[in-house]
Amino acid sequence: MTATLMESGAVVERTDVRQPGTAAVLRSEWLKLTTVRSTWWTLLATFVLGAGLTVLLCWGNAEWLASPEADESPGSFITWGMMIAQITAVVLGALVVTTEYGTGMIRTTFAAVPARGRVLAAKSLVVVALLFVVGTITALVGYVGGNYFLDREGIGMALEGDVLRAMYGSGLYLAGIGLFTVAVGFLLRHTAGTISIVLALMLILGNMVNLVPGEFGEWLTKLMPGNAGSAISTPVSFNPDLLEPWTGFAVFGLETAALLLLAWVMVRRRDA
Amino acid sequence: MIRAHQLTKRFGDRNAVDGIDFVVEPGRVTGFLGPNGAGKSTTMRMILGLDAPTSGTVSVNGHRYAASPAPLREIGALLDAHAIHPGRSARDHLRWMAASNGIPTTRVGEVLDLVGLDSVAGQRAGRFSLGMGQRLGIAAAMLGDPPVVVLDEPVNGLDPEGIRWVRTFARQLADEGRTVFISSHLMSEMALMADHLLVIGRGSILADCSMTEFMTDHAASYVRLKAPALGDVANLLSGRGLDVTRVDDEVRVGGLDAASIGDLLFSRGLALHELTLVRSSLEDAFMALTADSVEYHATSASEGAAR
Ligand SMILES: Nc1ncnc2c1ncn2[C@@H]1O[C@H](COP(=O)(O)OP(=O)(O)OP(=O)(O)O)[C@@H](O)[C@H]1O
Numbered sequence A: 001m002t003a004t005l006m007e008s009g010a011v012v013e014r015t016d017v018r019q020p021g022t023a024a025v026l027r028s029e030w031l032k033l034t035t036v037r038s039t040w041w042t043l044l045a046t047f048v049l050g051a052g053l054t055v056l057l058c059w060g061n062a063e064w065l066a067s068p069e070a071d072e073s074p075g076s077f078i079t080w081g082m083m084i085a086q087i088t089a090v091v092l093g094a095l096v097v098t099t100e101y102g103t104g105m106i107r108t109t110f111a112a113v114p115a116r117g118r119v120l121a122a123k124s125l126v127v128v129a130l131l132f133v134v135g136t137i138t139a140l141v142g143y144v145g146g147n148y149f150l151d152r153e154g155i156g157m158a159l160e161g162d163v164l165r166a167m168y169g170s171g172l173y174l175a176g177i178g179l180f181t182v183a184v185g186f187l188l189r190h191t192a193g194t195i196s197i198v199l200a201l202m203l204i205l206g207n208m209v210n211l212v213p214g215e216f217g218e219w220l221t222k223l224m225p226g227n228a229g230s231a232i233s234t235p236v237s238f239n240p241d242l243l244e245p246w247t248g249f250a251v252f253g254l255e256t257a258a259l260l261l262l263a264w265v266m267v268r269r270r271d272a
Numbered sequence B: 001m002i003r004a005h006q007l008t009k010r011f012g013d014r015n016a017v018d019g020i021d022f023v024v025e026p027g028r029v030t031g032f033l034g035p036n037g038a039g040k041s042t043t044m045r046m047i048l049g050l051d052a053p054t055s056g057t058v059s060v061n062g063h064r065y066a067a068s069p070a071p072l073r074e075i076g077a078l079l080d081a082h083a084i085h086p087g088r089s090a091r092d093h094l095r096w097m098a099a100s101n102g103i104p105t106t107r108v109g110e111v112l113d114l115v116g117l118d119s120v121a122g123q124r125a126g127r128f129s130l131g132m133g134q135r136l137g138i139a140a141a142m143l144g145d146p147p148v149v150v151l152d153e154p155v156n157g158l159d160p161e162g163i164r165w166v167r168t169f170a171r172q173l174a175d176e177g178r179t180v181f182i183s184s185h186l187m188s189e190m191a192l193m194a195d196h197l198l199v200i201g202r203g204s205i206l207a208d209c210s211m212t213e214f215m216t217d218h219a220a221s222y223v224r225l226k227a228p229a230l231g232d233v234a235n236l237l238s239g240r241g242l243d244v245t246r247v248d249d250e251v252r253v254g255g256l257d258a259a260s261i262g263d264l265l266f267s268r269g270l271a272l273h274e275l276t277l278v279r280s281s282l283e284d285a286f287m288a289l290t291a292d293s294v295e296y297h298a299t300s301a302s303e304g305a306a307r
């Protein structure tokens, strides 16, 4: 009997169906993100480091910055904490993806939503949205606190122009870092591996390529994702050789997009 | 209904699942039985579209699972009870699953009730005992009220009460007309739970039959006897065309019942020290069946080496 049943063997492909819609998958990923404590701890760290260190640095350096010996701009200090807070964006981006691979829950996810590209898109979106909002708020609070001390020395900055751009620029940069890490997470599927690779790339390799001699080294430095992307998060960069803020961010965006595309191809091709 | 056709999965140079054909019918519990590494989990992952078959096809309700409009309403699966975020509560775990397939949130409470986890639904899943984890996995499988339920070793590590619960639950699902596909490496467990058996060994189907068929076909019995003149006894019985094997200080006889054997020996004046009917258990039958497949593969491997 089995034999006769098997003879057909053909699998009917459905063309009339609609997979779980993007909105449903988004809601599902948002629920995942907001129902674990690690998310809130990570965001708290973003805020404390991002705003707190900015205020601390401005408080400590205001007098020097106002003095004639100062060889740095106060604009380099007003979002200083975001340089450290980017670490938390890496952690968040990684956790959203790699804890699922670590526990095996990714199979439940892909069984519930077989269109894996949608899972990747939804995870990316919730990470970007959350980090943009938290990053911008953090930068604003850091500005208000830090500018208080700069103001006392008469070198306060108005919230306009490059300073204003650095506020939502900080949100954009954190969101970009988070997205970049989501892509790496889907490729590596391992928490510690993902966090260390991205941090090494952003913080260590980004500075080490400085040592590469000549014009090639200069361009390499400009194009490293952390260097290209971070200029947007500060009114005045410490490093004068970096790309212009929006140019740099566009480069960083392209690099992230390329990585996401690779992740999208791999996640659909690989066994879960 | 689940239907596999020439389903194959190759890992490296070894076929974990080797061109198998089977149909899992609705309205009954189908036991998927095989020793460790036989290919049960791999087959189940292919059913769910998680692993891509190297060749062949498998369909759920007539179409490829990945093409399902609402996958969780099509098939409910428990693959690994540990595969949950330890920091998320049971309720939240079910909530994100429900949201992904547009299943109303009220259903979350229903399935929690169904598996008896309602009182601990707010607790972090990492604190759950093994049994609670299995129940949560089954709750997740039932979320979309699916016509097909696939459970990978649902009784693994459960206490007797938990095992009985799963058994009753599986029976109930089958009685409701659902397709129930449950894997295990314990024959004793399947004997109590399954109506139909699919035995797999080394990636190949070794038996596909009803539980009763399997019992009559494979649970062999023989008569064990001990006697002072064992050689004479063996000669007499094999002279009668019976199936006789000598093992140490006993003789095993197949093809005649104990009473007749006793009468026969008495009529020849041969003394008897023991006469017992030995029924090999289903577990033994299963072991014999799968051991054969292992042996077969071992032989073919050495043939390959000799060439
Ligand atoms: N992702 C993988 N990569 C390589 N080999 C694999 C992979 N998954 C399974 N295998 C191999 O395929 C074979 C079948 O494994 P599978 O997990 O399907 O067996 P199983 O019947 O579920 O066993 P168990 O009773 O131990 O759960 C095993 O030899 C296993 O080592």
Ligand SMILES: [Mg+2]
Pocket: B040, B041, B042, B152
């Ligand atoms: Mg298994």
